[in-house]
Amino acid sequence: MIWIQYLVFGVGIGAMFSLLAAGIVLVYRASGVLNFAHASTGVLATYVNFELLERYEWMPVWVALLGALATGALTAVVVQRLVFAPLREASQVTKLLVSFGVAGAIQGVIGLVWSRLGTPALEKSLFPIQRSVNIAGARVPYQRIALIVFGIAVTVALTWLMQRTSFGIQVRALAQNRLAARLAGINEARIEASTWALAGATAALAGVMLIPFGVLNPLSLMGVQLKALAVALVGGFVSLPAALVGGLGLGTAQELIAGAPAPFNGLSGALATALVVVLLLTKVERFFVSEQEARAIQGEARSFGAGRGSVMVGTGRGWLAGFAVVALAVSLVSGFWAFVTARTLVYALLGLSLVVLTGWSGQVSLMPGTFAGVGACLSWVLSERLGYPFGLVLPLAALATVPLCALAGFVALRLRPLYLAVATIALAGLFEETLFRQDWFANGGRPMTVARPGFLEGDHAFALATVAVVALLFAFTALLARSRTGRALWMVRDNPQAAAAAGVNPLKYRLAAFGLSAFYAGMAGVLFAYLLETFSSAAFGFLILSLAAFGLAVVGGIRSPLGPAIGAFGFVFLTEVFRSSGTVSDWSAVGLGVGLVVVLARDPDGVTGLLSRLAGRWRVGGPAGDEEVGVVDLDELASAVRTQEAAHV
Amino acid sequence: MSRPVLSVRNVRVSFGGLAALDDVSIDVVPGEVVGIIGPNGAGKSTLLNVVSGFVEPQSGEVRLEGREITGLLPYRRARLGIARSFQDARLFPAMTVRETLLGAFHERFTSGMFSEGLGAPLAREQEDAAQGAIDALLHLVDLHPYLDHRVSDLSFGTTRALEMAALAARRPRLLLLDEPASGLQQSEVAVMGDLIHRLRGGAATVVIDHDVPFVAALSDRLVAMDLGRVVAVGRPDEVLAAPAVIDSYLGGAAPVAAGGER
Ligand SMILES: Nc1ncnc2c1ncn2[C@@H]1O[C@H](COP(=O)(O)OP(=O)(O)OP(=O)(O)O)[C@@H](O)[C@H]1O
Numbered sequence: 018m019i020w021i022q023y024l025v026f027g028v029g030i031g032a033m034f035s036l037l038a039a040g041i042v043l044v045y046r047a048s049g050v051l052n053f054a055h056a057s058t059g060v061l062a063t064y065v066n067f068e069l070l071e072r073y074e075w076m077p078v079w080v081a082l083l084g085a086l087a088t089g090a091l092t093a094v095v096v097q098r099l100v101f102a103p104l105r106e107a108s109q110v111t112k113l114l115v116s117f118g119v120a121g122a123i124q125g126v127i128g129l130v131w132s133r134l135g136t137p138a139l140e141k142s143l144f145p146i147q148r149s150v151n152i153a154g155a156r157v158p159y160q161r162i163a164l165i166v167f168g169i170a171v172t173v174a175l176t177w178l179m180q181r182t183s184f185g186i187q188v189r190a191l192a193q194n195r196l197a198a199r200l201a202g203i204n205e206a207r208i209e210a211s212t213w214a215l216a217g218a219t220a221a222l223a224g225v226m227l228i229p230f231g232v233l234n235p236l237s238l239m240g241v242q243l244k245a246l247a248v249a250l251v252g253g254f255v256s257l258p259a260a261l262v263g264g265l266g267l268g269t270a271q272e273l274i275a276g277a278p279a280p281f282n283g284l285s286g287a288l289a290t291a292l293v294v295v296l297l298l299t300k301v302e303r304f305f306v307s308e309q310e311a312r313a314i315q316g317e318a319r320s321f322g323a324g325r326g327s328v329m330v331g332t333g334r335g336w337l338a339g340f341a342v343v344a345l346a347v348s349l350v351s352g353f354w355a356f357v358t359a360r361t362l363v364y365a366l367l368g369l370s371l372v373v374l375t376g377w378s379g380q381v382s383l384m385p386g387t388f389a390g391v392g393a394c395l396s397w398v399l400s401e402r403l404g405y406p407f408g409l410v411l412p413l414a415a416l417a418t419v420p421l422c423a424l425a426g427f428v429a430l431r432l433r434p435l436y437l438a439v440a441t442i443a444l445a446g447l448f449e450e451t452l453f454r455q456d457w458f459a460n461g462g463r464p465m466t467v468a469r470p471g472f473l474e475g476d477h478a479f480a481l482a483t484v485a486v487v488a489l490l491f492a493f494t495a496l497l498a499r500s501r502t503g504r505a506l507w508m509v510r511d512n513p514q515a516a517a518a519a520g521v522n523p524l525k526y527r528l529a530a531f532g533l534s535a536f537y538a539g540m541a542g543v544l545f546a547y548l549l550e551t552f553s554s555a556a557f558g559f560l561i562l563s564l565a566a567f568g569l570a571v572v573g574g575i576r577s578p579l580g581p582a583i584g585a586f587g588f589v590f591l592t593e594v595f596r597s598s599g600t601v602s603d604w605s606a607v608g609l610g611v612g613l614v615v616v617l618a619r620d621p622d623g624v625t626g627l628l629s630r631l632a633g634r635w636r637v638g639g640p641a642g643d644e645e646v647g648v649v650d651l652d653e654l655a656s657a658v659r660t661q662e663a664a665h666v
Numbered sequence: 667m668s669r670p671v672l673s674v675r676n677v678r679v680s681f682g683g684l685a686a687l688d689d690v691s692i693d694v695v696p697g698e699v700v701g702i703i704g705p706n707g708a709g710k711s712t713l714l715n716v717v718s719g720f721v722e723p724q725s726g727e728v729r730l731e732g733r734e735i736t737g738l739l740p741y742r743r744a745r746l747g748i749a750r751s752f753q754d755a756r757l758f759p760a761m762t763v764r765e766t767l768l769g770a771f772h773e774r775f776t777s778g779m780f781s782e783g784l785g786a787p788l789a790r791e792q793e794d795a796a797q798g799a800i801d802a803l804l805h806l807v808d809l810h811p812y813l814d815h816r817v818s819d820l821s822f823g824t825t826r827a828l829e830m831a832a833l834a835a836r837r838p839r840l841l842l843l844d845e846p847a848s849g850l851q852q853s854e855v856a857v858m859g860d861l862i863h864r865l866r867g868g869a870a871t872v873v874i875d876h877d878v879p880f881v882a883a884l885s886d887r888l889v890a891m892d893l894g895r896v897v898a899v900g901r902p903d904e905v906l907a908a909p910a911v912i913d914s915y916l917g918g919a920a921p922v923a924a925g926g927e928r
């Protein structure tokens with residue numbers, strides 16, 4: 018009766034998906050924020066819970082649980098007040114990205130605090146793991162049953178709260194028509210804060226109950242949250258009953274497949290994620306959209322926020338000259354620093370792929386790391402399995418990344434911005450659970466080794482090669498920015514309808530942006546593979562690489578190639594410079610997270626935007642980004658037109 | 667009469683149950699300026715959307731110089747020589763005036779992504795040619811002082827002028843203007859009329875506006891619409907005197923009086 022055990026496990030996990038999804042739905046309804054920091058809130062609360070239990074031996078578990086719930090609620094409210102309240106008018110995509118920053122910051126803080134205290138033990142759980150009951154011959158721990166009972170009960174209670182109480186009605190009124198709700202005397206601030214508090218507490222509950230089955234670290238629950246996001250999507254991020262059913266269904270299916278005989282059980286994660294992707298594409302935005310809808314989606318602007326001034330792009334020659342200086346520096350420093358420089362450049366290239374895709378074509382994709390992983394795995398396949406030399410692997414692996422990633426592009430063309438962002442997260446997961454675990458493609462997830470060619474064996478030589486490749490691609494990008502292609506991308510980003518009316522094909526340029534960014538990211542992956550020489554596909558996970566690349570590109574300034582260059586220097590190179598203790602990476606996580614929040618909230622052009630404005634102030638007579646211009650109206654224009662005419666006659 | 671540049675035949679469009687266009691037919695002959703007037707929701711913008719490809723009619727057809735273009739995507743129609751402005755005049759907020767004008771030459775380039783990214787001579791020549799073409803354009807509309815300003819920083823009137831310049835740069839066969847004078851001050855409206863004449867370069871033109879005297883002065887013919895139908899067509903003075911037109915404006919007040927004197 019082993020399957021009963023799997024069933025109970027599945028329903029339990031599913032109930033936790035539902036519970037987390039319910040919190041996400043609540044917050045989305047009240048504030049329009051798809052909160053990626055939801056899980057991190059729960060993880061922080063879980064740390065507090067077990068810290069309390071470890072520190073105060075006498076403390077009953079339920080008191081510690083109360084402490085955790087309070088921590089979750091308080092964290093959520095602080096985040097809402099501090100970060101999201103000022104962002105009310107921002108686009109949903111911007112809010113999602115900001116929540117990534119918040120998640121990173123919370124994870125960094127957890128790392129900083131508990132690297133001092135030491136990770137608390139997970140021994141004293143709410144329900145002792147050892148005790149269990151027999152159900153039809155299967156041994157089922159109490160704790161598994163508790164997951165089911167608490168998960169379902171709390172989700173149902175939240176549903177009741179939203180549908181039957183005056184509080185729920187007020188939240189729904191806010192979601193439907195903010196202005197009208199305000200006019201009707203609903204206290205927006207209080208309702209929002211209470212909703213966030215409630216959601217934070219449920220995240221804490223999920224963390225305290227679920228994490229003891231795994232390990233406690235700052236990234237706990239992140240994988241679970243990805244599934245919870247998909248579950249929330251079943252009901253379009255607004256329906257709690259749909260989240261309940263979706264969560265239970267997904268959890269059950271996942272565990273039952275895991276319990277299936279040998280060839281099938283491996284599909285557990287993959288099948289569940291595949292289900293998620295299909296669900297995402299069919300339920301919320303139909304994959305095969307009608308002509309009418311295609312026109313409508315084609316016409317939707319994709320800016321996630323424009324900066325305040327024009328940005329520096331640099332010239333092709335300028336970039337080549339700059340990188341020549343880097344090459345000179347590389348040949349002067351030690352092998353270690355040459356290695357660090359090369360690593361920095363790989364991150365910069367990954368960020369550059371986002372400049373083209375997100376900064377220029379306005380499409381928020383969270384899978385640059387995945388694309389890089391494809392490039393890295395392909396270079397292993399080509400070099401180790403097929404025996405191709407480095408000189409062929411480098412271009413081929415990067416090029417082959419493009420068609421593999423075109424899948425994402427085709428999906429992207431059919432989705433609205435917020436769903437695109439979510440879809441790319443799901444697709445990243447799909448790649449990780451399928452392709453990145455194949456024996457033939459990724460050595461089954463085990464370490465892969467590629468050998469640098471003889472003339473590039475040393476770190477100096479390889480770093481110089483990296484500088485050369487990256488320099489060419491940066492120069493290429495800078496030239497594009499001053500050409501028809503760059504302008505067409507911006508036109509499509511800013512106003513797709515006006516772009517189409519000017520003869521620009523929006524679909525073509527959106528797809529081209531995906532292709533180019535896949536090539537850049539794939540190339541970054543190839544370089545990364547040869548730089549590390551031994552690597553595994555896990556290094557290219559969404560949570561590990563994509564978020565870092567996204568964060569550094571945004572903080573540096575995502576509309577200019579200078580952005581990822583600055584971002585990579587700050588977050589990869591300087592982190593290495595200041596590495597004196599183990600906490601430096603936590604500090605940089607906090608820095609990246611806070612930076613992301615600040616940049617997105619204040620000026621999407623990031624550090625580059627700031628530099629541009631400073632430079633503008635320096636240059637006398639040059640356009641300054643900030644000031645309003647155009648006090649001169651048509652009147653004056655007309656007189657200008659007339660004088661010129663007179664001059665011509 | 668010469669062959670029409672634009673010929674719209676029996677077009678019907680409905681959104682849900684609402685008939686936005688109900689059996690509308692319109693011809694525009696070469697060199698002609700046709701004005702469209704009508705109250706809010708009459709279907710004027712929808713008609714432009716049908717012609718430029720942003721809305722597909724449920725029935726009826728659209729021909730450009732005899733060629734059927736119904737069903738073509740907007741960018742394809744643009745390349746066949748249709749240029750249009752939008753009622754919102756948003757343009758490309760994060761781009762500069764210079765970039766916007768260069769963008770208007772998009773379809774004239776033959777260079778592709780790779781020749782541009784690699785700085786190939788072909789791409790550079792075309793870029794230089796486009797820069798030169800902009801200079802010629804700037805002789806007609808003096809946007810010099812704003813070249814490096816972002817569109818979102820421009821005043822409304824300047825944005826409209828930029829929009830007109832970008833449209834003219836494409837040398838269209840058919841120019842469609844959706845409320846070019848809306849939001850302008852009265853003094854600017856007269857200038858806009860001048861500007862349209864100067865920039866359209868003889869292209870067949872359709873102008874929508876609520877400022878009836880402005881449209882009437884600009885147009886060779888007027889089309890009056892109401893509730894998705896054409897209620898009158900003809901010389902401006904005839905149309906403005908037509909009972910159906912007078913009815914649809916302000917409970918019977920004559921549109922000329924409603925629009926103010928000119
Ligand atoms: N995409 C759409 N979806 C649904 N209804 C629409 C759409 N576009 C237009 N309509 C409706 O069709 C009718 C005609 O609209 P249209 O914009 O063509 O009017 P208009 O004559 O341009 O008015 P205005 O002078 O206010 O610009 C209106 O009732 C409008 O609400």
Ligand SMILES: [Mg+2]
Binds near residue numbers: 710711712
């Ligand atoms: Mg209109």
